[in-house]
Amino acid sequence: MQAAAGMEPDLPARAIRAAGLKVTAPRLAVLEMLRGAPHSSAEDIFAGIRSALPGTSTQAVYGILSAFAAAGLVRRFDPPGSPTRFECRVGDNHHHIVCVRCRAVRDVDCVVGQAPCLQPSDDSGFVVFAAEVTFNGLCKTCQEQAAHTEV
Amino acid sequence: MQAAAGMEPDLPARAIRAAGLKVTAPRLAVLEMLRGAPHSSAEDIFAGIRSALPGTSTQAVYGILSAFAAAGLVRRFDPPGSPTRFECRVGDNHHHIVCVRCRAVRDVDCVVGQAPCLQPSDDSGFVVFAAEVTFNGLCKTCQEQAAHTEV
DNA sequence: GCGGTTGTTTTGACTAATTCAAAACAACTG
DNA sequence: CAGTTGTTTTGAATTAGTCAAAACAACCGC
Numbered sequence: 001m002q003a004a005a006g007m008e009p010d011l012p013a014r015a016i017r018a019a020g021l022k023v024t025a026p027r028l029a030v031l032e033m034l035r036g037a038p039h040s041s042a043e044d045i046f047a048g049i050r051s052a053l054p055g056t057s058t059q060a061v062y063g064i065l066s067a068f069a070a071a072g073l074v075r076r077f078d079p080p081g082s083p084t085r086f087e088c089r090v091g092d093n094h095h096h097i098v099c100v101r102c103r104a105v106r107d108v109d110c111v112v113g114q115a116p117c118l119q120p121s122d123d124s125g126f127v128v129f130a131a132e133v134t135f136n137g138l139c140k141t142c143q144e145q146a147a148h149t150e151v
Numbered sequence: 152m153q154a155a156a157g158m159e160p161d162l163p164a165r166a167i168r169a170a171g172l173k174v175t176a177p178r179l180a181v182l183e184m185l186r187g188a189p190h191s192s193a194e195d196i197f198a199g200i201r202s203a204l205p206g207t208s209t210q211a212v213y214g215i216l217s218a219f220a221a222a223g224l225v226r227r228f229d230p231p232g233s234p235t236r237f238e239c240r241v242g243d244n245h246h247h248i249v250c251v252r253c254r255a256v257r258d259v260d261c262v263v264g265q266a267p268c269l270q271p272s273d274d275s276g277f278v279v280f281a282a283e284v285t286f287n288g289l290c291k292t293c294q295e296q297a298a299h300t301e302v
Numbered sequence: 303g304c305g306g307t308t309g310t311t312t313t314g315a316c317t318a319a320t321t322c323a324a325a326a327c328a329a330c331t332g
Numbered sequence: 333c334a335g336t337t338g339t340t341t342t343g344a345a346t347t348a349g350t351c352a353a354a355a356c357a358a359c360c361g362c
């Protein structure tokens with residue numbers, strides 16, 4: 001499993017190894033899939049890789065995603081009302097817009113600078129690591145469909 | 152079911168009726184419980200009221216909470232990794248700190264003003280209704296316990 | 303106050319999402 | 333190339349929440 005040319009540093013494999021994890025076919029498939037389809041759920045990913053890797057199970061996917069998340073390779077995101085999603089955009093403090101109708105997710109760069117997102121006014125003794133900002137809204141498609149439905 | 156004195160306007164019952172819902176014993180119990188114990192899960196609430204109202208079921212609680220949420224009487228909140236919580240503080244745009252260790256939840260008033268919380272820089276066609284800000288951190292108790300555990 | 307209508311709750315079953323555990327297996331080290 | 337250790341498979345179980353139909357009770361109008 002070498003890169004085809006010297007120009008291809010085989011990023012995914014390197015990233016996995018750099019995280020202290022062993023490089024395996026299912027792990028590569030999951031990471032590859034996630035690069036092409038961010039905000040996928042475990043089930044989505046399983047569906048996406050099962051044709052290339054028959055014999056893979058959802059449990060394997062869950063295990064891989066847990067390992068990736070623990071290693072900081074992927075970020076989890078729990079939209080209200082739908083299963084946990086995963087994405088490889090990590091390290092930047094970006095946020096999400098969720099369509100309340102079709103559950104589509106879109107990335108949003110940090111609202112204003114980053115300070116206000118990370119500094120609660122009264123932390124009541126808590127040590128704060130990170131802030132998750134989730135915007136609830138309606139995507140373009142659902143706006144149109146909703147307009148047709150109700151007046 | 153009248154208020155004992157003129158001084159007691161029986162707030163919970165009024166709130167429920169004002170929302171266009173019928174006033175029932177389980178609904179009063181749920182609202183009462185939620186006033187005393189915000190950020191309770193459906194299961195928590197069921198456990199809290201079952202002694203006073205034997206014969207109540209989790210399904211009843213789920214139904215009541217859905218009705219309340221739809222009517223704007225309560226607000227839902229989905230902390231990552233734990234079941235949906237409910238609270239009666241509605242209308243004010245407040246946020247939450249979640250302890251990643253024990254899942255405790257604390258209210259936080261809106262970070263700075265409210266404008267930055269509601270205005271994504273690029274909405275890519277989305278209409279945004281609201282922003283949920285969730286701070287992840289460690290509560291005081293868990294900070295101490297974590298300190299004992301790992302140096 | 304009483305009865306009917308309509309909304310609520312109960313009862314019971316069911317699904318989706320995720321986790322746990324043990325055995326089979328494969329990647330990396332030396 | 334063999335051993336060690338981490339990974340994946342297999343299979344089952346659990347948690348959180350939903351759906352539907354029947355029993356029931358609050359509220360409106362008389």
